[in-house]
Amino acid sequence: MAVNEETLKMNLLTVSTSPHITSPESIPKIMWSVNAALVPAVIFAAWYFGMPAITTMLVGVVVAVATEYVIQLIRKKDITINDGSAVLTGLLMAMCLPPNLPWYMTAFGSFLAIAVAKHSMGGLGYNIFNPAHIARAALMVSWPVAMTTWTAMTTKADVVTTATPLNILKQQGYTQLVETFGDTSSMYQAMLLGTRNGSIGETSAVLLILGGIFLIYKGYIKWEMPVLMIGTVGILTWIFGPAGLFTGDPLFHMLAGGLIIGAFFMATDMVTIPITRKGKIIFAVGAGILTVLIRLKGGYPEGVCYSILLMNCVTPLIDRFVVPKKFGAGR
Amino acid sequence: MKSFHGGVHPNDSKKYTAAKPIETAPLPKKVIIPLRQHIGAPVSAIVKKGDDVKKGQLIAQSNAFVSGNVHASISGKVIDIADYPHSVFGTCLSIVIESDGQDAWAEGIPVQRQWEKLDAKELSGIIREAGIVGMGGATFPTHVKLAPPPDKKIDTFILNGSECEPFLTADYRSMLEYTDRIKSGVLITMKVLGVNTGYVGIEDNKPDAVKALQSAFGGTQVKVVALPTKYPQGAEKMLIFMLTNREVPSGGLPMDVGVVVQNVGTIIAISDAVTRGIPLIQRVLTVSGSAVKEPKNLLMRIGSTFADALSHCGGLNGELAKIISGGPMMGFAQSTMDIPIIKGTSGILFLSRKDINDDKEYACIHCGRCVEACPMGLNPSMLSILGERQLYVEAKEEYNLMDCMECGSCVYVCPAKRKIVQYIRYSKTQNALQAQKEQAKVAV
Amino acid sequence: MQIAIMALLVMVLTGLIFGLVLAFANKKFAVEVNPLIHLVEDVLPKGQCGSCGYAGCMAYAEAVVLNPDVPPNLCIPGKEAVAKMVGELTGKTAAAVEPRIAHVRCSGSVENAVTKYQYAGVQDCVAANLLQGGQKSCQYGCLGFGTCVKNCPFGALTMGPNGLPHVDPDKCTGCGKCETVCPKGVITMQPIGAKVSVNCNSKDRGAVAKKNCSVACIGCGLCKKNCQYGAITLVNNLAVVDYKICMDKCDNPTCFAKCPTGAIGLAVRDKYIGNAVNVAGNVAV
Amino acid sequence: MSAGQHDESSNSILKIALNLAMACFVSGLIIAGVHFVTADAAAQKAEELKMDSMKALVQDVEKFEPVEGKEDWYKAVKDGKTIAYIVPSSSKGFEGHMQLLVAVTSDGTVLNYDIISHKETPGLGDKANEEPFKSQIIGKKADGLEVVKDPSDKEHVQAMTGATISSRAATTAVAKAVEEVVHFTGGK
């Protein structure tokens, strides 16, 4: 007995409400896993686009983390830059930018993402809009020319300005698009592997899907979301093809633009999407529909960013009306 | 296999004690018997300081129906009646008995009785006399449950053998070792209730218990069913849903769907009281956790302290961070070891730092895990946020606060480590307080 | 010129038509709202503290205007001045409001009081109180999580580094909100100008109280003996001052001089000065 | 108790109406007066403004005369000869309608143009009214007025980076004006 009393005296027991055990998941663990899931695509981008892409990603991450640090210092809050969420926001934002963007634009975007979109609303967990996308949309209106100037790596040394596949589609039409690649199968191959033009992190569909599958396996994202969002885009683009109903090229649209990275990594940002599974499904389908609407009808060639932001706007309404079924409420 | 919505799969940690037969703890030198070991009207002492009492002697009672008699668990002298620490209420008026070392039975017990010869009313009377309350943790007086109001037609009895809480193995060992008493207990209860259908629900991580009870109940109306292992399988609403496909309505009780659920320990106590005349003075409990040297299943007298239990289990094994009365999901953390074991104490856990998680609490990131884990179909995220902002009325009126059974599944899965259950309890108390105030206002 | 005349004509016609329509409609569809309500609401301090017993200032304004039984002096933060104005507006006479101020009846700071466990949970007194009455051994003492601080509608409370709330006498309006939210009933409203005050809330027997906290009231009764006017009584092992007697009769209080623990003392308002720090510094052990 | 209660007499319907009518009368007086004073100045300024904007399009000109049978058309006259037609035109831009004033010689060469209202993005689409885009269009005839995205093609109009739609809108509107003028004059 003496043993116990002594221990008790030296070290007061902890008292808290039940439950007393919790699962090993934590926010930093989730955030870092998502970062890890992006690594293959990041490495590919560094190889394919070279130094400019590396700089952009670095600037994106560093400025995001620094901004978060300074704001938390000013607001006298706990410093949480280690939880990986700022890193993730910075990285995802950079991955949605054209590789040759001037560094100050990247920095401005990172700053906006963290300072305006995230911390003005209270920080991690409170933001309503996807910070990375808010930053992208803001950059898009701030420097539209730079944001739509794409450099392609024909050979390692030779950089020329060309258009992204979606841009070609919007401006010149489908036939021209296929011609650029030679034939459809080499087009699909380029789209899948990522040897095509586009934002830093969006090109390699395979690696992104790989990362996404890792997250699904870990249970950090729901498989329904990417599948439904990409599926919706596929079905709708197939139906509303350029030459009448059911003449579209769904495969192209599913692989093009930021859809893959958006569907796996951005439409799944739990902070800014509905909380229930059903709500998440509505979100994914809605985002898919809006993406197609903007791609086919809108002024911009790509709509993933805006479709996710628009669905962010309606998320509180979805959460209000799509609620879990209470046990015992009658069936 | 069909299952209820939600739930979680914590590491069951039953390996510490699952293979350990129930050991009878040595006679305690002193017992502290709280007068509140049940839900309902409080009982008052009918002995005074200095009185000699015998084991099984009635020492506190109440005239109210919803109440539970209290008996001396050892023989000896009453040395104090005062406030003592209590595992649920903080402190409680308790009768302290110093053992005379005799452990002598009170007059007239034990007896031998043939339960088949008694009618339902007599059986029910015996159960009431014996001070039996729910031993699954809720400590609701059993005779009350067995006497439903006439408009509630009971047609099914369920024995809750799921023991879904991690660490605990008391019910499991009891099912293996006290199979006969369980059988008679169940049959007695069914006779009292006048029902023909009975179920025993056991989680499928205890296959030998399923087998043992299946052979025991062979040839009776009682079906023994193996249920998927998932917390909180043992919560009565889930159990009833799994076994009978009935949903206890929101705010309702099992009797609203014609069911009565009892815990294994309760049933054993019923059997003991009816067949041997022994009131509820002892119970089986699990002493476990990584901070205890020899985890065990113990049969202990009501009123023994947690310190007694620990000393029977070889003392501490390294640094102790938390003591829990009950299981890790729903039990109560204690600040001292001088806490008496009461009728509802199903286990005592001595946990070290590594068992518990006291990570920093983040803001909710709306991941929705809690929503998916909640067996009651609530939105725990919202409940916690509203609690945090003191919007408890909104939590009650728009987010079904009162339906939460505090099972803790939501907290278990939350990556932000939010203290959801505490916010919920906070909101519940604040709402109750507000209701009281309003009543007072109306009364004025 | 012609246009100017036309314009004049159109304008006058417009005015006449709308005027007629409105005036007619006014007669026909009139439903009066009492504008007094807004006037009264303007006068109220808008702390929305609820000390008047209504759900916010607007609700009280409505009640006091429409219901002749509702007295004009229910707004405690507004003190007499507001009561008088509301009275004038509504034509009701206001009884005097006794000016009062919050008083924290606990000195069980981090150093003085014994702690029984490490609390891990929501940093809120009501929430902590759910767990065996909180981390302090003394069941009556301040828990120090600042629920009162968070709830004071007038920002009059701050949490001191010693784990006790501090009342800013200049800001405190005596609304009593803190009194209602404190789960331990540590805060009471005390008349402004009280001479002495008891800085303890423990109803434990002396020995227990002493064990739990070095500055507790042990109910020894020395203060009672030392008060010649009989203003002090012992209730549940705790000294209680009858402020009315005390303030009316006593000029030179001596009751506290003999107190062995210092649980009773001069009600000097600024006894905590120097202690006020922001709430963030509040960490209960 | 209520502040709204006045003596009943002032509340007769007519009185109320007259009250408002009175206010309107005073207001009418003032407005009519000011209008009387400013009307001429306004008309004159408007005319000046129009001339200024037309002068900006066609330099060295004596006067502008309305073209008969064509609403809002003007011809720029110098030494008694019509040197250019000033024609309003419009087309659909990125966000909405774009209104232009185009100066075209009678043989269908673009002299100059001015976008007088538009909803294009500032800093992007609205550059269609500035150099260097403008000089690409000036001097071209109908066949050159087509937007391309090939820097080597000097025959046609180069799209502004990031604002192809606006480029196309401006060019189309100009081309429309040219066509109409050519149709009107017969291309001489």
Next chain:
Amino acid sequence: MEYLTLFISAVIVNNFVLTRFLGLCIFFGVSKNVNASFGMGMAVTAVMTISSLLAWLVYNFVLLRLNLTFLTTIVFVLLIASTVQLLEMVIKKHVPTLYNMWGIYLMLIAVNCVVLGVPLINVESNYTFSKSIVHAIGSGVGFGVAIVLMASLREKLRLADVPKSLDGLGIAFILAGMLALSFLGFSGMISI
């Protein structure tokens, strides 16, 4: 089709609040909760439609004919204010349920930018009678959509840890900015 385009354009693509800055006072003032915002949206739509209708008639049959367009502002504003006041009185007396739903907002909008702005834009753009009505309804619905969205966002932020200095109006503006940023996705979709 033309009407549909006009309608959709007014509702989303050229949303008055988010791209043309009209009616911001109520947009920020009444967007604290979803139900109130919904009522407000309906009230604005109703009032806007009625006043556009009357204003069109007055403008085309009186002011234009008499060459008195410089009186447009004053006549319109009087017209609208009186109509709203009349409407309010009538509803209050005869359709109390409707009044409870959005009557309280009526007076708020008697003098407000959108309600005056839309009729003015209608006559300025020379819309036909039916086009004016469609435009007014579309603008009202667009206003309703924006204010309800805004309210739902603000309701969510009520539970967030917004910095004290931004709490309230500040964060509402920032939200509106982000809402406008999102709505840019629709730009170029329809041009009128």
Next chain:
Amino acid sequence: MRELWSIFSKGILLENPIFVLALSLCPALAVTSSVMTSLTMGLTVLFVITANNVSISIVKNFVNPKVRLPVYIVSIATIVTVSQLVLQAYFPLLYKALGIYLALVVVFAIILARAEVFASKNNVVRSFCDGLGMGAGFAIAMVIIGGIREIFGSGTFLGINIMPASYDAPLILILPAGAFILIGYLIGGVKIIVQRIEKAKA
């Protein structure tokens, strides 16, 4: 005199119509993409509000309460129409730049609000000061917003290039989204300043 000064000065900061009272927000966004239009609108409102306050305080006793609102509106509309006519005649370019918002001055809540809460209860001199102060507060706010938007969004001030040639202006500032966000932070900033002042006073 002191009292008049305090009536005047509260409109500038403590009760600034845009940043604090949040009235008349539309022009603060719609016509502030350049300093010139901001200033014109600011001065117009300054004029209207002052003139109207004076006018209302003169006629307040002759107005039947049943038509108070319409009469006030007539007063405002008259003043606005006069401004419209004058601007149209002498500054047609500015008239065009302000567009429909000039007509909308009629319904800017701040003007009616001052008429209702101040001018209808105070004498001419005080109402004049109040109008001047509120108008000045409005105009200053407009110029601040317009200044920031023009300088950083276009790199110019009053149309003159002032930023280095390498300055790459973010267009967001002259678009709706940027305007909203900018004003959001300005409101936050003013709130902090106002609180500081009030604290210092207490």
